[in-house]
Amino acid sequence: MFMVWLRYSPSRLGAENPTVVWGPGTKPVRGERRVNGVLAAVRGLLSYAVSVDAAPRSVLGQLYELADSRDLPEEAKGEETGLYYRLRARHRLQEPQADVDRASDEELVAMFLACRSARDRLIMLLHSRVGLRRGQVAGLRRSDCHLLPDARALGCDVEGAHVHVRRRANVNRAWSKSKRAWVQPLDFLVVQGFDQYVDERLEKLGAGGSDFLLVNLFREPLGVPMSPAAMGELFDRLSRRAGLGRKVGPHMARRAFGSNVVDAGGSWDEVQMLLGQEHPGSVAPYVIPDRSRVREAVERVPSPRELSGQVAR
Numbered sequence: 001m002f003m004v005w006l007r008y009s010p011s012r013l014g015a016e017n018p019t020v021v022w023g024p025g026t027k028p029v030r031g032e033r034r035v036n037g038v039l040a041a042v043r044g045l046l047s048y049a050v051s052v053d054a055a056p057r058s059v060l061g062q063l064y065e066l067a068d069s070r071d072l073p074e075e076a077k078g079e080e081t082g083l084y085y086r087l088r089a090r091h092r093l094q095e096p097q098a099d100v101d102r103a104s105d106e107e108l109v110a111m112f113l114a115c116r117s118a119r120d121r122l123i124m125l126l127h128s129r130v131g132l133r134r135g136q137v138a139g140l141r142r143s144d145c146h147l148l149p150d151a152r153a154l155g156c157d158v159e160g161a162h163v164h165v166r167r168r169a170n171v172n173r174a175w176s177k178s179k180r181a182w183v184q185p186l187d188f189l190v191v192q193g194f195d196q197y198v199d200e201r202l203e204k205l206g207a208g209g210s211d212f213l214l215v216n217l218f219r220e221p222l223g224v225p226m227s228p229a230a231m232g233e234l235f236d237r238l239s240r241r242a243g244l245g246r247k248v249g250p251h252m253a254r255r256a257f258g259s260n261v262v263d264a265g266g267s268w269d270e271v272q273m274l275l276g277q278e279h280p281g282s283v284a285p286y287v288i289p290d291r292s293r294v295r296e297a298v299e300r301v302p303s304p305r306e307l308s309g310q311v312a313r
Contacts, residue, residue, distance in 0.1 A: 032093040102255035110242035118196035131257035134231035134250040139174030140213040172225040178276040258286035
């Protein structure tokens with residue numbers, strides 16, 4: 001009954017027509033996600049009430065049922081491995097399936113050309129050609145970036161230009177979702193983007209300042225590390241500035257990177273390593289093949305007539 005009330009009852013009942021009855025058959029005033037959000041808050045409140053003996057423990061049995069991780073999709077498991085048990089909410093509306101999409105190469109190029117600084121171009125490259133999450137980009141330190149072909153002088157045995165992606169606590173609340181650290185190789189375009197940004201940063205701030213790679217250069221306070229939210233705001237601005245018909249976010253650029261690796265002939269284990277995923281099953285949401293490649297795959301399947309001709313020969 002509470003769920004029905006949430007779905008159909010407006011926050012303010014119309015005083016001009018108090019006899020209207022709200023319920024199934026009328027237009028819902030709250031969507032599935034909104035209702036589920038309110039239900040989650042109510043469950044949290046009642047769980048706290050049980051923990052402080054303000055409500056009986058039987059309330060939890062009415063709110064939750066015991067379940068395990070086998071029914072969760074791979075993307076919901078994250079980096080967790082093995083079987084584990086959890087409390088599953090009894091009361092929840094089925095939410096409409098959200099379309100998982102990638103940014104197209106044309107969109108990314110248009111956004112790159114719409115950038116007005118070397119810093120913004122580097123941010124675009126770190127998402128679209130390196131495949132990092134926005135928290136990982138915002139959390140990069142200058143000491144994580146080894147751009148020389150031979151980094152042994154820096155105490156690193158990894159060959160070629162690369163960055164070290166590490167999970168650490170950061171003052172700008174940047175956070176790497178992956179628990180493990182890994183080395184991400186860089187191509188010549190990203191290295192060139194680094195070079196141009198270093199020159200821009202030197203001009204604005206000098207050689208010192210924060211060890212964070214990406215910092216405020218054009219607004220106060222100068223030199224303060226950029227936050228993950230600032231990455232999303234930049235992508236919103238670039239989407240509008242490039243005249244795109246939709247918002248392209250950082251995660252869509254990350255999916256484009258994973259998809260482009262596969263389209264270029266890369267294997268799933270390579271995508272797994274490049275995206276910093278712990279197990280292969282979590283790679284699937286990041287691989288959205290180009291439509292032309294999907295059509296080519298269908299056309300490569302021989303027709304029954306061709307097969308029968310081969311058998312006859």
